[in-house]
Amino acid sequence: MVTKKDAETVVKGSITQQGDCQGGPLNGKPGMSRFSKGFLLVDKQAGKAWVYDWTGTAFICRDEPEGRPVDDTKRMTAAESSDWDVIAYAEGGAV
Amino acid sequence: MTSRAYQPMRDFATEWDNAYASAVFSGIVALTGGYHASIQDSVPGSYSVVRVDDAAPPGTWPRDISAAIDMSMSTQDMVKQYWRIWRVFNNPADPRRQFFNAFNGWDGSGDAKRLDFVTGRVGYSDATHKWHNHGEWRRRHVTNPTSYIAARSMLLTDEGIPAYLARIGQAPPPPAPTGTVPGTRTLISIPAPDMMHGDDALFVQKFIGWRCGTPDSWYGNGTADGVRWYQRMRGITDDGMVGPVTWTHLLGRSVSY
Numbered sequence: 001m002v003t004k005k006d007a008e009t010v011v012k013g014s015i016t017q018q019g020d021c022q023g024g025p026l027n028g029k030p031g032m033s034r035f036s037k038g039f040l041l042v043d044k045q046a047g048k049a050w051v052y053d054w055t056g057t058a059f060i061c062r063d064e065p066e067g068r069p070v071d072d073t074k075r076m077t078a079a080e081s082s083d084w085d086v087i088a089y090a091e092g093g094a095v
Numbered sequence: 096m097t098s099r100a101y102q103p104m105r106d107f108a109t110e111w112d113n114a115y116a117s118a119v120f121s122g123i124v125a126l127t128g129g130y131h132a133s134i135q136d137s138v139p140g141s142y143s144v145v146r147v148d149d150a151a152p153p154g155t156w157p158r159d160i161s162a163a164i165d166m167s168m169s170t171q172d173m174v175k176q177y178w179r180i181w182r183v184f185n186n187p188a189d190p191r192r193q194f195f196n197a198f199n200g201w202d203g204s205g206d207a208k209r210l211d212f213v214t215g216r217v218g219y220s221d222a223t224h225k226w227h228n229h230g231e232w233r234r235r236h237v238t239n240p241t242s243y244i245a246a247r248s249m250l251l252t253d254e255g256i257p258a259y260l261a262r263i264g265q266a267p268p269p270p271a272p273t274g275t276v277p278g279t280r281t282l283i284s285i286p287a288p289d290m291m292h293g294d295d296a297l298f299v300q301k302f303i304g305w306r307c308g309t310p311d312s313w314y315g316n317g318t319a320d321g322v323r324w325y326q327r328m329r330g331i332t333d334d335g336m337v338g339p340v341t342w343t344h345l346l347g348r349s350v351s352y
Contacts, residue, residue, distance in 0.1 A: 016221075016223060032222070032226075034122070034125075034128075042167075044116070044117060044118070044119055045116055045117065075119060076120055079108075079119075079121055079123065079165075080100065080105075080122070080123055080124060082124070082125060082126065085121065085122070086119050086120065086121045086122070086167060087119070087121065087167045087226055087227070088117050088119045088121075088167040088168050088169055088226070090116075090168075090169035090171075090172075
């Protein structure tokens with residue numbers, strides 16, 4: 001479990017949020033996002049996605065364990081935004 | 096001040112996303128993200144604005160576009176792509192290298208790596224590059240269409256240099272013909288496509304030096320000009336051809352054929 005002090009780390013000019021994940025396929029695992037709102041976890045092959053909101057100390061999954069259908073337009077928009085990271089979920093998680 | 100994504104780069108990100116089973120497009124523009132930020136938005140003196148290319152005068156290329164793509168992938172796909180790009184990075188003669196500034200990714204062991212295409216050095220990158228690969232263009236090449244052909248070739252395929260050259264409409268150089276041992280034939284400057292080529296031409300270029308231009312094994316007008324200078328210095332007929340007399344001077348031994 002990371003501490004509040006460790007939760008924001010400057011990496012090459014960007015802020016990286018680090019903390020444990022709660023819920024979804026990453027429940028109990030460490031998570032990371034380079035942007036302020038959290039990250040979108042995408043399993044492209046299964047066509048599923050999970051939204052993890054950054055609370056300041058942890059990433060909270062807002063979706064049911066089975067996730068939501070992937071919306072390709074939305075995930076591309078999220079990737080281009082300055083609010084959300086987009087992370088691949090495969091083989092049990094790329095995180 | 097602003098940073099925007101260049102549409103062909105955005106299109107290439109989609110293509111990259113489609114090329115690997117696990118890949119999901121992860122980012123392209125960030126206001127404070129190194130090469131993700133435009134040169135306008137970058138902090139003066141930061142690592143992403145200090146290269147010679149970055150000093151190109153305004154008007155040479157747009158100053159408001161980002162120059163990097165992030166792609167999150169499974170470990171398996173990241174490693175596969177790392178070794179694809181390593182083949183290009185590790186060959187200084189590979190023409191695809193010229194368009195890229197760096198690649199951050201993971202080879203599956205130890206820390207994430209940073210392959211610097213300008214210096215040729217391998218460094219380390221931060222831990223986020225264990226879940227996403229990062230491709231960085233040299234800023235002046237973001238608007239160069241050939242850079243996307245090169246990116247496709249080295250990031251998405253296993254193809255080698257000849258296949259890439261064919262894609263951009265350049266035939267690979269022919270193999271050096273036999274009989275190109277220095278002193279075994281007369282070198283004459285003939286216009287393309289019949290220009291003479293081989294190790295003997297390279298020998299002449301390297302022997303005479305800068306007056307022949309960049310050594311490339313092709314006996315063109317630049318090489319012939321250097322030979323004329325050499326012939327005048329030696330007091331022999333300055334015809335720009337390397338025949339038995341000039342070979343004898345170059346090789347320091349009698350040559351006839």
